[in-house]
Amino acid sequence: MNIWSKKLAAAVCLSAVPFSAVMAQGGYPNQAIRLLVGYSPGGSVDIVAREYAQHLGQLLKQSVVVENRGGASGTIAAQAVASAPADGYTLFFTASPTVTITPALQKTNFDPIKDFQPVATVVSYTNVLLVNAASPYKDIQSLVTAAKANPGKLTYGSAGVGASNHLSGELFEQNAGIELTHVPYKGNAPAQSDLIADRITMLFDLNTTAKNLVESGRVRALAVTSGERNAMFKDVPTMVQAGYPKFIFDGWLGILAPAGTSAEVVKALSDANAKILANNAFRERMQASGYTIVDSSPKQVGERIASEGEQFRDLAERANLRQD
Template identity: 45%
Template sequence: MLAAAPAAVAQAPYPAKPIRLVVPFSAGSATDILARIIGTKMSEGGTYQVIVDNRPGAGGTLGATGVAKAAPDGYTLILVSVGHAINATLYPRLAYDTVKDFAPVSLVATVPNVLVVNAGSKYKSVHDLVTAARAAPGKLNFDSAGSGSSTHLSGEMFRMQAGIDIVHIPYKGTGEALTDVMAGRGDMMFAPTVSAMPFVRQGKLRALAVTTARRSSSLPDIPTVAESGLPGYAFDSWFGILAPAGTPKEIVDTLNAEIGKALAAPDVRERLAAQGAEPKRSSPQEFASYIQAEIGKLAPVIRQSGALAGQ
């Protein structure tokens, strides 16, 4: 009887206990909001109980380190953002390997940043900004939520592809940066839609373009940067779920299917749209390839941005 016990445990149906979904940022962040939307939907049927566990710190690397070292049994997951790919270059001495120490489960959503200026600004288009920057190198600035953030790197990519000289002004967060743009102290910002659009609707900011390759279904009237004069420009703030490397394929596939069901639910799609997010399910293999492609695409932008200074 004793010899049979381990086999019985090994064959227990999955999931047999709550699943911990780590969010490597604080409560109220975009990552946290998405985690709670998806976790709540997955828990509704009773088969899954998903508990969101906020582990903020060190730009998301603290939570990722813990998950990389967790047991690969399907009971510890992490919802990462584009910052996961950024950190692979931004932090040369990570305690984990961004690719080898995780098993991708599924891409979950993409959220465009939106290029905004003060509502009273004389700049009414991307063309206006680029023309002004070329006429007066180093005179225009762009605010960001901090060095190495997606708001910084989408601006750096804009600077590089437009061939212009604009000055980066890092802040300690999105709110502070947007406040200065609204006050006219900052010329522009590539801000998360969830943060910027309420002020656009209030008439405090003007939205010029979104950073994604295609127009956002949530913001169909706002053109992309690419169609506004910079063909090929695309920067996605994306989110996805990872498990520790070594998690059995059958568990990864089961989780992928359950996440797909959650993302297909009308109420989830409605809640994601309210955040400016586009649901984007993928296969585990597609997500793995996507992460590697993002690391390769963003690495030269990070190196040329100056974000690595001092490391």
């Protein structure tokens, strides 16, 4: 056999090797991975993404570069990933509202089901119902009683229309049968300031930022929106425990890839995710920041996006929140 025949035979043999076997030999990744984040540097999602990228890079023995594409509630980054090559080198580190709440409220340039391949969840977070420390409301029952006696007079702040704390307020109204007045702000910080100044009645704040406010004694926590009590607020009941069994809202951060990404690449990333979430240093860092570790399979992530998207579409229709 001459040299050209040998090369041809070798090429034929290589083409017959399954992609998973090529990956096992180091075929993926063989270049840097871009991890797109839909928010600005220094924010809560960005901080988690950068910690995650460091661990992912160490496991895959390749650079994982965080790229911030902030704006439009994360949809700019989402669109960039949806239109990227499905080769595993462009991934989306997303907060769940971008793919569950935002598409329920307005038209987007991506389909959260058709345009993404789910990979994994990383952590979850909850919202905490806060009132001013001088507020007469000591529990959910007293707050609901006052709201029913004064329809529309009690107010709740949010980080803006469509934010998770806005939707939490809408869920509260519908589950408790009350009428509140929504006061949207340009972010959580000004809403927190007005709650502390007693200019608004309540705020569903992220548990990751609510802790310091509660510990400072400036606000009081009445309930959390997660299905189970949050480790940072062990003495605070859930909305379910307060008497509203259908009121559960858990936000999450996770990884999505462009639709069409191969099963082998998804498995490699999902396996790496499981190892990251089992890493004690990563777990301790996340838990100290108020997050709960949540490892879901690609199938479970897809099912969660679909079910939560349907929930928020129904909520948007009932509350007449759809903007287009």
